[in-house]
Amino acid sequence: MANVKMNYMEAIRDGLRVAMKKDERVYIFGEDVGFYGGVFGVTKGLFEEFGPRRVRNTPLSENAIIGEAMGAALAGLRPVPEVQFSDFVTVCMAPLVDVMGTYRYRFGVNIPVVIRMPSGGGMSIGPFHSKSLEAWFVHAPGFKIVMPSTPTDAKGLMLAAIEDPDPVIYMEHKRLYNLVSEEVDDGYFTTPLSAGVVKREGTHVTLITYGATVALALEAAKQLSSEGIDLEVIDLRTIWPMDEALVLASVKKTNRVIVLHEAVKIGGFGGEIVARICEQAFGYLAAPPLRIGAKHTPPPVHPVLEKVYLPSLDGVVNAARSLMQY
Numbered sequence: 001m002a003n004v005k006m007n008y009m010e011a012i013r014d015g016l017r018v019a020m021k022k023d024e025r026v027y028i029f030g031e032d033v034g035f036y037g038g039v040f041g042v043t044k045g046l047f048e049e050f051g052p053r054r055v056r057n058t059p060l061s062e063n064a065i066i067g068e069a070m071g072a073a074l075a076g077l078r079p080v081p082e083v084q085f086s087d088f089v090t091v092c093m094a095p096l097v098d099v100m101g102t103y104r105y106r107f108g109v110n111i112p113v114v115i116r117m118p119s120g121g122g123m124s125i126g127p128f129h130s131k132s133l134e135a136w137f138v139h140a141p142g143f144k145i146v147m148p149s150t151p152t153d154a155k156g157l158m159l160a161a162i163e164d165p166d167p168v169i170y171m172e173h174k175r176l177y178n179l180v181s182e183e184v185d186d187g188y189f190t191t192p193l194s195a196g197v198v199k200r201e202g203t204h205v206t207l208i209t210y211g212a213t214v215a216l217a218l219e220a221a222k223q224l225s226s227e228g229i230d231l232e233v234i235d236l237r238t239i240w241p242m243d244e245a246l247v248l249a250s251v252k253k254t255n256r257v258i259v260l261h262e263a264v265k266i267g268g269f270g271g272e273i274v275a276r277i278c279e280q281a282f283g284y285l286a287a288p289p290l291r292i293g294a295k296h297t298p299p300p301v302h303p304v305l306e307k308v309y310l311p312s313l314d315g316v317v318n319a320a321r322s323l324m325q326y
Contacts, residue, residue, distance in 0.1 A: 009177035011151035015158030029056035030082030062092035086117035101142030110165040119171040127298035132263035149214035156191030173212040196243035202232030209260040210236040220316035255286040265293030287326035
């Protein structure tokens with residue numbers, strides 16, 4: 001095994017390739033994922049390598065895709081379907097949430113499915129292709145939800161998700177596909193589905209985030225350090241199950257907390273994180289926890305409006321300053 005420089009997209013593809021070589025039960029399918037390689041090119045080359053039985057195009061029907069995934073998993077396969085944009089999951093919520101998510105509870109039978117969902121905004125492609133819907137699946141029991149921020153985590157979490165016996169929602173941020181690159185092990189390795197990571201040690205404020213906003217958090221930490229504010233940045237990596245122990249230990253150290261996500265702030269997963277902190281570490285807090293998320297509107301198409309809609313560097317920096325002045 002050797003380290004190879006990969007971007008986020010290439011790391012996801014390599015994770016799929018390694019899993020398919022390791023286990024003949026693994027196959028991928030979805031709209032245009034075959035010879036075309038998917039709308040973003042994530043599966044490019046896998047059709048030629050593994051053939052049409054294991055890399056399959058489907059009709060434009062998310063209901064059919066999720067239905068096949070359940071049937072294939074129950075038949076002993078390890079399906080990895082793609083919902084082309086996470087926004088389109090709305091048309092298959094019944095089979096996904098009502099059936100797949102509850103299946104083990106009702107029948108005692110596992111459904112090992114990894115559902116890839118390109119997610120998030122920042123690309124000026126509007127309200128049908130830009131939403132961040134992860135909180136819906138935390139609220140619906142039965143799923144693990146993965147949201148990687150780096151190529152290494154993207155690959156390691158993909159391989160761990162495919163090995164997992166239960167349904168995993170794998171939300172890959174499409175803006176990161178060609179944006180971030182690093183050296184990644186080209187062999188088989190897994191990243192635990194319940195372990196967050198401290199991306200930057202700090203002492204003054206804990207910032208909890210995941211996915212594309214990890215980079216924003218690190219940029220804010222760099223700027224704040226010049227002002228003498230030491231930000232600790234936690235990347236949850238898997239938002240459910242959440243690494244609660246890591247979060248609480250950090251909050252008890254810094255006594256101040258910001259939760260940052262690209263999803264709409266109202267009803268977002270940040271509220272759950274803050275609630276748990278208040279329930280279990282309230283006595284350690286020196287200031288009220290703050291949440292930062294997108295505005296409560298559909299994602300705009302216009303890039304200037306979308307910039308206002310999404311969390312900003314200034315917003316994160318000002319939130320940390322306000323906590324220090326409380």
